[in-house]
Amino acid sequence: MLLPVGITVLLCLGTVRGFLPNHESGGIDSTVFTDADITEEGVLRAVAHYMETNPLPGRSPMAPGELENMKSLTATELFKAFFKADVSPNRLVKAIQELISANNQVEVNYAENSNYFFHCEKIAPSITQMQNLRDSMLSSLKEPVSSSDLESARQSAGQALHILQQFYSNTNWPELGKGGPYDHLLNPASPAFPVAPASKETCRDCSKDESNQLVCDGNILVNDLLTSGYKLSASCRRKPKGKCGHGGRNDPAEMFPTTGGINKETTDPRLSPHYQLHQRAAELAIQATRDFFVGDGYGLLDQVGSDTFKRFFNLEGYSLTFVIDTTGSMSEDIHHVITTSVNLLQEFSSSPDKPFNYILVPFNDPDVGPVQVTQDVDELKTLISNLRPTGGGDCPEMSLSGLKLALEHSLPRSKIYTFTDAGANDEHLKDEVQVLLDSSGSEVNCYLTGYCSNRKRRSAAEEASGRSYANIYEELAAYSGGFYVMTTKGELDQVLGIMELSLNAAPVTVAHKQLDGSQCSFPVDETLTEITVSVKSLHSLDFTITVRQPSGVSPSTHTVINTASHKIVKVSPIPERGMWTVTVSPSGSYEVEIGGKSLLDISYQIMQKQKEYVLPVQGKPVKGSNYTVSLRLVGGAKGAQVQRLVPISGLGNPLDSITLNQTSDALGNVLAIAPVFLHTPTTLLSVEGLSPENLPFSRVSSYPISTESVQILPVPDQNSTMAPGESLEVSVMVVNEGTAAAFSFKVWDDFGFLESFTPTESFLNSGESVVLRATFTALLKNSSFTSSTATFTAKSSATQNYLRLPITVISENDTKTDEIPPNHALLDLYMPCVSKFQHKPTCSRHIWKMRFSAMDNHSAVTVQISANPSGLSCSPRGTDGSKEVMCHYQSNCCSPYAEFLISDENGNTNTFTVDYRRSRPAAAS
Numbered sequence: 010m011l012l013p014v015g016i017t018v019l020l021c022l023g024t025v026r027g028f029l030p031n032h033e034s035g036g037i038d039s040t041v042f043t044d045a046d047i048t049e050e051g052v053l054r055a056v057a058h059y060m061e062t063n064p065l066p067g068r069s070p071m072a073p074g075e076l077e078n079m080k081s082l083t084a085t086e087l088f089k090a091f092f093k094a095d096v097s098p099n100r101l102v103k104a105i106q107e108l109i110s111a112n113n114q115v116e117v118n119y120a121e122n123s124n125y126f127f128h129c130e131k132i133a134p135s136i137t138q139m140q141n142l143r144d145s146m147l148s149s150l151k152e153p154v155s156s157s158d159l160e161s162a163r164q165s166a167g168q169a170l171h172i173l174q175q176f177y178s179n180t181n182w183p184e185l186g187k188g189g190p191y192d193h194l195l196n197p198a199s200p201a202f203p204v205a206p207a208s209k210e211t212c213r214d215c216s217k218d219e220s221n222q223l224v225c226d227g228n229i230l231v232n233d234l235l236t237s238g239y240k241l242s243a244s245c246r247r248k249p250k251g252k253c254g255h256g257g258r259n260d261p262a263e264m265f266p267t268t269g270g271i272n273k274e275t276t277d278p279r280l281s282p283h284y285q286l287h288q289r290a291a292e293l294a295i296q297a298t299r300d301f302f303v304g305d306g307y308g309l310l311d312q313v314g315s316d317t318f319k320r321f322f323n324l325e326g327y328s329l330t331f332v333i334d335t336t337g338s339m340s341e342d343i344h345h346v347i348t349t350s351v352n353l354l355q356e357f358s359s360s361p362d363k364p365f366n367y368i369l370v371p372f373n374d375p376d377v378g379p380v381q382v383t384q385d386v387d388e389l390k391t392l393i394s395n396l397r398p399t400g401g402g403d404c405p406e407m408s409l410s411g412l413k414l415a416l417e418h419s420l421p422r423s424k425i426y427t428f429t430d431a432g433a434n435d436e437h438l439k440d441e442v443q444v445l446l447d448s449s450g451s452e453v454n455c456y457l458t459g460y461c462s463n464r465k466r467r468s469a470a471e472e473a474s475g476r477s478y479a480n481i482y483e484e485l486a487a488y489s490g491g492f493y494v495m496t497t498k499g500e501l502d503q504v505l506g507i508m509e510l511s512l513n514a515a516p517v518t519v520a521h522k523q524l525d526g527s528q529c530s531f532p533v534d535e536t537l538t539e540i541t542v543s544v545k546s547l548h549s550l551d552f553t554i555t556v557r558q559p560s561g562v563s564p565s566t567h568t569v570i571n572t573a574s575h576k577i578v579k580v581s582p583i584p585e586r587g588m589w590t591v592t593v594s595p596s597g598s599y600e601v602e603i604g605g606k607s608l609l610d611i612s613y614q615i616m617q618k619q620k621e622y623v624l625p626v627q628g629k630p631v632k633g634s635n636y637t638v639s640l641r642l643v644g645g646a647k648g649a650q651v652q653r654l655v656p657i658s659g660l661g662n663p664l665d666s667i668t669l670n671q672t673s674d675a676l677g678n679v680l681a682i683a684p685v686f687l688h689t690p691t692t693l694l695s696v697e698g699l700s701p702e703n704l705p706f707s708r709v710s711s712y713p714i715s716t717e718s719v720q721i722l723p724v725p726d727q728n729s730t731m732a733p734g735e736s737l738e739v740s741v742m743v744v745n746e747g748t749a750a751a752f753s754f755k756v757w758d759d760f761g762f763l764e765s766f767t768p769t770e771s772f773l774n775s776g777e778s779v780v781l782r783a784t785f786t787a788l789l790k791n792s793s794f795t796s797s798t799a800t801f802t803a804k805s806s807a808t809q810n811y812l813r814l815p816i817t818v819i820s821e822n823d824t825k826t827d828e829i830p831p832n833h834a835l836l837d838l839y840m841p842c843v844s845k846f847q848h849k850p851t852c853s854r855h856i857w858k859m860r861f862s863a864m865d866n867h868s869a870v871t872v873q874i875s876a877n878p879s880g881l882s883c884s885p886r887g888t889d890g891s892k893e894v895m896c897h898y899q900s901n902c903c904s905p906y907a908e909f910l911i912s913d914e915n916g917n918t919n920t921f922t923v924d925y926r927r928s929r930p931a932a933a934s
Contacts (some may be wrong), residue, residue, distance in 0.1 A: 022882045037405035041276050042291035045109045046675045047174050051298025052105050053082050056268030056322055058303045060091045063315060071777040085608055094361035095513040095538065095608055100323035100422050102612055102643060103450060104163065110625050111167025117619045121243035121726055125172055127179045128255060129245035132204045133915050135172055136194060137826040141794070142169035145817045148794035150313045154320060155417050156449055157759045160543040161796040162321060164815040173297055176271045177290040179255065180237040181229055184286065190297035196307040201916035205234040206830055209920065210251030215269030225269040225282035227847035229253065233875065238270045256282035326365035327355070327513060328419040331393065332411045335371045339398045341498045342428050342458055349505040352388045358386050362514045368419055369393060372411030373400055374434060380418045405432035412453065413438055418446040423451040424511035425893065431853035433481050435823035440755065440802050444811050446489045448711060452640050454491040454507065455482035458498045487659065490712050496572070506569040507577065508542060510604065517610045518709040519603040522661035523692055527596040530588050530705055535701035536609040539581035542591050546574045547598040556580065559587035586704055601661055608644030609707045627723070628812045630717035631746045633688050639695060648701035651681045659713060661689035687716050711836065718747025719803050721812035730819045734789040736764065740782045741812055743803045745773035749804035756783045760797040762816065787818040794819060830919040831911045842902035842925050852903035859923060862886060863892035872896050874907060
């Protein structure tokens with residue numbers, strides 16, 4: 010129930026909020042449900058149902074409804090109840106965010122297509138569109154399932170959910186008084202409800218109240234047929250008289266006959282004529298969303314199985330991935346990984362903080378792989394021990410190929426560790442690696458025990474930021490929010506302790522600062538169960554650090570790293586709450602980061618206006634532009650208050666301080682919305698406020714926001730499907746928002762459908778744009794519903810950006826919709842009911858009879874009559890599987906009238922009327 014045109018819609022990781030300007034806010038309250046509220050609630054119910062029947066190893070299944078019917082069903086509370094430990098739900102929240110983003114993007118990309126909204130009585134075509142998207146989702150989830158496959162599947166699922174949810178706000182299903190969702194939408198094997206035929210009037214004009222406002226109570230004329238409102242668009246240019254409208258002041262045809270409408274999108278009568286049914290429509294849509302995923306026999310869970318279901322929702326946790334150089338000089342490094350890193354992992358092997366799996370990706374030159382996956386630490390140790398360093402001597406190596414392979418096989422939000430003593434021989438893959446990092450939210454940490462490279466110039470990121478990176482590894486680590494360590498082979502074991510920071514099921518960043526001096530402070534709130542203090546010298550000075558509690562006492566600390574230029578200590582348990590300090594000696598310039606473990610964290614999205622909506626940015630934001638930040642508190646947020654948003658530079662310098670006005674959505678999530686000006690190459694977002702116990706708290710986004718001076722925009726209302734053996738052209742617009750520059754373009758997709766693209770390069774002055782067109786071709790052997798993701802990139806010497814769009818293979822037969830109603834033929838009619846026989850008591854003594862056939866070309870038919878149903882009998886005609894039925898009907902002359910409703914299995918209907926109530930007989934019609 011995305012709020013209609015003219016209402017700003019803001020999305021924050023699972024929650025869309027519709028806000029009207031103040032003077033229009035009458036009738037809107039916090040109980041307004043939007044597509045995002047419905048998607049989040051439906052997904053949480055589905056996941057709760059799954060968790061009840063699929064407990065953790067060694068635990069018993071829960072009682073039905075124990076999780077699903079929790080009073081406060083949030084992602085955090087669900088994870089608490091299931092894991093019985095502090096495990097962050099951010100990975101599930103990320104999956105929900107992707108579903109909602111795809112759901113909301115329909116409003117921009119397919120606004121003129123009634124088949125995505127059930128507008129204009131497009132019932133059957135909308136069902137077909139939804140089922141095709143659902144089949145596309147299932148196709149993407151066929152084993153083996155990669156990260157790109159999951160992204161494609163969530164794209165298709167989000168779009169399908171949009172159509173599913175629109176059914177309950179835009180049709181008369183809630184008005185029909187049905188007790189639950191319409192089963193036929195998700196389970197085609199269940200009976201279809203008959204749809205009003207084109208000739209049937211479905212609505213009367215709405216009346217007006219004393220203030221001249223339309224009142225649409227009781228305006229629907231049909232109570233046994235399905236219908237929907239007409240809303241004009243490129244695919245529906247006329248509202249026939251006698252048909253229901255969509256209604257509301259955002260419907261340009263609201264005041265044309267038939268006036269008013271039936272939409273239930275909001276609780277405002279000026280926007281939704283049937284506003285009083287908004288809550289009921291939302292409840293039905295939530296239940297239908299839940300059933301989309303766990304419906305018995307037809308939901309996603311039963312279609313793909315438990316393992317894929319868990320991957321779809323990121324329930325498996327994260328991967329801890331090793332990307333290891335196996336050239337001849339790496340023997341000592343590999344030995345340290347085994348003796349230090351693997352032994353550390355063994356200490357955490359029974360902890361809730363452990364990763365879901367371990368992945369090993371070796372690389373040499375030119376060989377990369379194979380990818381090896383295990384959930385057993387001892388097996389990981391064996392796999393690494395079996396690596397045999399050979400070759401080398403022709404530095405650099407194929408390290409980015411190994412990293413790309415690791416990202417493709419790792420779970421979202423994974424921790425990836427790269428070990429090498431050489432540069433990258435495949436830096437041309439950097440763009441693809443960064444796209445994978447953006448889509449997965451994973452973190453790359455790089456350990457170097459040497460370096461050699463062919464790199465001779467600064468990268469685009471360095472040119473733009475003015476910051477100099479030592480090499481491609483430091484650049485990628487900074488890009489993803491990870492660590493970069495340059496050390497010697499003899500001292501490698503002294504810095505491998507950083508891996509301990511990855512073994513955290515609820516990681517948060519408390520503060521990120523550039524310290525110019527000797528002391529800085531940071532808040533420690535009651536939700537933190539451990540903290541880590543990381544200090545890195547910006548000038549390679551040897552230094553010492555001292556951490557103090559609010560009382561001035563130094564707590565007991567555990568040293569994680571202790572090198573001349575980088576030190577990390579860990580405090581657990583935490584003895585005191587309040588403002589802590591870290592003192593560095595000697596005074597100088599340092600980068601300080603405070604991490605910790607807590608369920609209280611922030612989620613955010615960067616939003617921009619697209620048509621009449623404010624939706625998440627696609628690709629990277631444009632440097633020097635204004636955006637809206639939609640923030641949300643997750644985990645242990647009840648009673649917490651957000652007060653300020655502080656954008657900070659990559660090194661930790663504050664750039665602004667923005668006062669936040671806290672609000673909430675229909676599900677009770679704590680939200681805040683603020684304008685933000687992104688004018689630096691890299692920005693982190695820090696949120697400050699008060700914890701549930703009224704202590705100061707702060708949280709910093711763990712993933713940096715990178716800005717660019719070029720953007721790539723999708724061309725709206727273009728096709729994204731092609732049939733096997735056919736081609737599809739997809740266009741995007743590249744806009745240069747920076748200084749004049751020569752740009753090169755690249756296009757690729759996951760399944761190799763790309764045939765060609767043009768242009769490959771273009772010189773663009775500031776403000777100029779060019780349309781990039783790509784042609785994709787599906788081979789005849791490609792099965793229907795195969796989904797791929799196309800990636801478009803634009804790059805100059807100083808900036809680069811990307812855009813990812815889904816493309817799907819669907820055969821023409823799968824797009825066809827049966828909209829032809831069944832027909833009938835009158836075979837016999839005996840009608841003795843002349844005028845004198847239609848009066849009581851003589852009318853009951855005279856019987857009239859008729860015989861007729863009903864048939865459909867595609868499916869079986871059903872014949873119904875509301876009056877005197879016992880007088881009707883029908884049976885199949887013939888025994889050869891014919892779709893024709895023979896019907897007999899009789900009644901007395903007190904009722905010389907009958908209206909038959911003939912419907913097929915797709916809900917198409919036709920009416921057949923016999924009326925001899927007039928003094929002169931009327932022909933059957």
